[in-house]
Amino acid sequence: MATVHAPAIPAVYGGVEAGGTKFVCCVGTGPDDIRAEARIPTTTPAETLDRAVAFFREHTDRTGQPLTAVGAACFGPVELDPAAPAYGHITTTPKPGWAGTDVVGALRAGLGVPVGFDTDVNGAALGEVRWGVGVGLDPFVYLTVGTGVGGGAVVNGAPVHGLVHPEMGHVRVPHDRVRDPFPGSCPFHGDCLEGLASGPAIARRWGAPAQTLPAGHPAWELEASYLAELMAQLVLTLSPRRIVLGGGVMTGPGLFPMIRARTRELLAGYVSAPAVEAGLQDVIVPPGLGERSGRLGALALAEAAVAAEGLQRP
Structure with missing residues (x-):
């Protein structure tokens, strides 16, 4: 009997441009495929990250399309060494209440997918290199x-x-x-x-x-x-x-x-x-991508996180 393979689920990514005044969250695969987007005021870490997670969960519930990974291009300074105990945290930011915030941990715990992480400007640079x-x-x-x-x-x-x-x-x-x-x-x-x-x-x-x-x-x-x-x-x-x-x-x-x-x-x-x-x-x-460089770069970070964690891309 021939083996029947289930059809591959197309990859779709979440992106978070995490800024000091607002978080811009999006779902898609690139500049020509943005399926949902939301702007969330940057208030307290718990409230802001909870709202970001809720945006992605609501999109998945509404569409039935699970996220493959999420990328976060984040204001900082941040810890980028995966071997460091504080990896994925914001460090010495002057923004009140945000020093020591575990951005990657909150997204992983809330969404259960790989998380790519970098600075907001490295993310914007990636977005322009990829599409701009x-x-x-x-x-x-x-x-x-x-x-x-x-x-x-x-x-x-x-x-x-x-x-x-x-x-x-x-x-x-x-x-x-x-x-x-x-x-x-x-x-x-x-x-x-x-x-x-x-x-x-x-x-x-x-x-x-x-x-x-x-x-x-x-x-x-x-x-x-x-x-x-x-x-x-x-x-x-x-x-x-x-x-x-x-x-x-x-x-x-x-x-x-x-x-x-x-x-x-x-x-x-x-x-x-x-x-x-x-x-x-x-x-x-x-910028060639206008104001979208950072959030599109976050999608590129999500895509890179899949490869970094050794997952099979569809």
């Missing part, structure tokens, strides 16, 4: 400039992990206190890049939110100069083929041309590459 402006480009960097400043890098096809993970927003940049007497807003470092160039730093320095400042306001030239310092450092250290700049601050008028021009000035002719000589228009760019 990073396809076929390696090394690749994603930087977000908004409530904070954070960066993720993909090298040899994988997000960069090490002692911890990249914290590009907390590098020191030259701070001319005559030109800019603002002391900085970072609770850890004062005038690191985040302390000088994040949305809250702009608002405190100028007394108004970034989105209300008009074109030609001196805030934008100063912002471009700080971000260009990091761009030059990244070109000289990681030599990425492309750097994406996302986040709410990057909607500021004229920022991209000013950042490219200042970065080229800082490189001072040392880096001999056609893309630099052409003005960096193809190197320093906005």
